[in-house]
Amino acid sequence: MVTTRIPTTPFSDQRPGTSGLRKKVTVFQQPRYVENFIQAIFDNVEGAEGSTLVIGGDGRFFNESVVQTAIKMAAANGFGRVLVGQKGLLSTPAASCVIRKHKAIGGLVLSASHNPGGPDGDFGIKFNMSHGGPAPESFTEAMFQKASAITEYRIADAPDVDLGRIGQSRVGEMTVDVIDPVADYAELMEQLLDFDKIADLFRSGFRMRFDALSAITGPYATAILEGRLGAPAGTVVNGEPKPDFGGHHPDPNPVHAHELMELMLGPDAPDFGAASDGDGDRNMIVAPNLFVTPSDSLAILTSHAHLAPGYAGGLAGVARSMPTSRAADRVAAKLGINCFETPTGWKFFANLLDAGLITLCGEESAGTGSNHIREKDGLWAVLLWLNILAVTRKPADQIVREHWATFGRDYYTRHDYEELETAPANELMDALRAKLPGLPGQRFGGLTVQSCDDFAYTDPVDGSVTPKQGVRIHFAEDARAVFRLSGTGTSGATMRVYLERFEPDASRHDLPTADVLAPVVQAANEIAEIAARTGRSEPSVVT
Ligand code: G6P
Ligand code: ZN
Known part of the structure; x- marks a missing residue:
């Protein structure tokens, strides 16, 4: 393999925000823009030589092209192995899961989350650390400094990897494993949640709609809800990821997921409705005739999590971002556990999770998660809700009303x-x-x-x-x-x-x-x- 060192000059606008570097696709399409930023990341990773790197994204426009560039740059920067999702796909929570499970040094997560996709839409790149969560501010700031002073990047002169086929190949010395993007994640869900009880619930005639908004969670939700849990075919709608999300604005809230809202507020509402965002880390929960705010959802999950096998031992603590309502605090007080208040941005939960201070966390911006990974996890939240509904056999709206009656x-x-x-x-x-x-x-x-x-x-x-x-x-x-x-x-x-x-x-x-x-x-x-x-x-x- 020939490693080429390409001279370059810095771009002044590569400072990562709340969640990595997010810009219009056209900004990322400038020559050397992607390469500069990835090189700045790699220059900042200590111990890259011979280590494993995870690469995947939400499938939006420009995803595959950046995946190919990243693989070639990883080879030129001495990584030993790359794990990449088939077709370059990995939901953000699945990327976190794969990093942790395969003891990778970190991962490149390509996504602009809930922002619209397509040639005129947005793109994004962020780096997740070996714990599976977004890089902390100290790391992203150092990345920005490196990007601002960059003089060259390194890239392997090699053909594209066949991302369509699961299996192993090499780029120079580096091994490339194209993996099933769903398998590791589905296995983790099965460990945490009572799949038998949820399957019983579906067998009893329980009906739900999951709207993937033509984004990344389609394959995950179809494999798990319809494949493993026996939900009827058609439970998952808009289940095929599209580069422009089929024109959807993949932000799961009542405004952008309005088709789901209309169904759930209408006469033919199924028992439960849910949606996720562009990269699969956000969730929206709707009971018949009742939208559940993310703040309430966090509080309700906190008070019922012990009903799922992964949380049967109780919770160490809970955290919410500052603008999230104080509903979770009231539950924590009753349970006698700590409730932490963090700034907006999932990265602030990582230290609390790593230190074992919290088990669950969530944000008003439709993110909910637990210590199973270091990202918020849309489908996990939906499955935990289903686990609770399956154990209590109460309608979802009743769960919410009882919660209010107890806690206000x-x-x-x-x-x-x-x-x-x-x-x-x-x-x-x-x-x-x-x-x-x-x-x-x-x-x-x-x-x-x-x-x-x-x-x-x-x-x-x-x-x-x-x-x-x-x-x-x-x-x-x-x-x-x-x-x-x-x-x-x-x-x-x-x-x-x-x-x-x-x-x-x-x-x-x-x-x-x-x-x-x-x-x-x-x-x-x-x-x-x-x-x-x-x-x-x-x-x-x-x-
Ligand atoms: C991303 C982050 C979240 C954050 C959200 C809102 O989704 O992962 O942690 O809550 O953005 O950020 P913003 O700064 O737009 O309010
Ligand atoms: Zn997202």
Whole structure:
């Protein structure tokens, strides 16, 4: 094999965000752009020589091309073995599972998650560490420094690997194993969850719909739900991954998964509905006539997880991202376990999981996971729900209502202001931060500010401090508004406003969310001067 050293010059925009480097496909298509970034990653991996690397992505447009480049660069950078999913596919949770199971040094996960795909859509590359989770900030920052000073990259002069066929081949000295993308993951699910009970549930006539939104979870859900658990054919819809996700916006929320929502809210609703996102790490859960917020789902899974074999011994603790509602905290308090509050971004859970401080974790952005891997896991969450339904034999909506009756209901909504101009969005946040000291005691929208801060996180395991993770405003009426700028957008700035209010009274658990939260919305808009500063009178998306 001939290794070629290609001279290159840096791109200035290769700093990874919340979840790796995400840009428009056209940005990644610039000559040397992908190569520079992958070389910066490899230069930062200690002990690459002879080690195993996992490569796979969500199948979006440009996936296979980057997979081929990455394989050739891995060979030129001295890796001993590459495990790559057939057709270059691996869901993000499956990549995490494969890294851990095969003791790889890490993995390249190619995905822009829930962002649209296709030639005009988004692409992304991130590196996961040997524990299977996204690289920590120290690593991504060092990667960025390397990318900013890069002078050459190394690539093998070799033909493309046949990704269509499962089996082994070589690129120079390096072994390439094209693996079944589903097998290791399905085996792990079978260890954690009671497949026999779930199969009994389907045999009893239980019906569900899983909408894969033409993204990566199609093959996984079809193999597991229809293949192993005996759900009727047709349970999984939009099950074939497409490079442009068939035009779907693969973000599992009531707005983008509207077909599923219409079914679940209509007269022909099956017993349970679920969806996942572009790369398979997010989940959406819908009971008949009732959307389950991700925050509630985390709390409900926390209180019922012991019903699944993998969690029968109870939970060490639970964690949620700061903007996620406080529903899980209430369950943790009752169970007598710790509940940690982390910044947005799955990587912050890794230390807590590795240290054994938590077993479950989740985020309002539709991510839920456990210590089985180091990524959030959409299909796992759906299967854990099914396990709970199979053991309790209660309808999904009843589980939710009983949960509220026991713990109270955290009414919750999120307002997204997308594609704002960057400067005014930053100014809004700066102005809000500057206002904080004077807010306590003031009234807005009929609510009184009790306390407020700019969330800073001190990692309880390594003591690292992450400042400026979002502005939190607590109101005396047991309500909260949180403001932060998204770290995953690819054009302009997206501001997220997270709004919630606690209602302990069970006779008030069936009110329209928008009505309950109207005063909190008003207060948030007034405090942040949203309309005046953004020129928007309405959010772009309400979930
Ligand atoms: C990705 C990360 C999540 C995070 C989400 C929202 O999916 O993996 O951990 O919660 O992005 O990020 P954003 O910065 O767009 O709110
Ligand atoms: Zn995702």
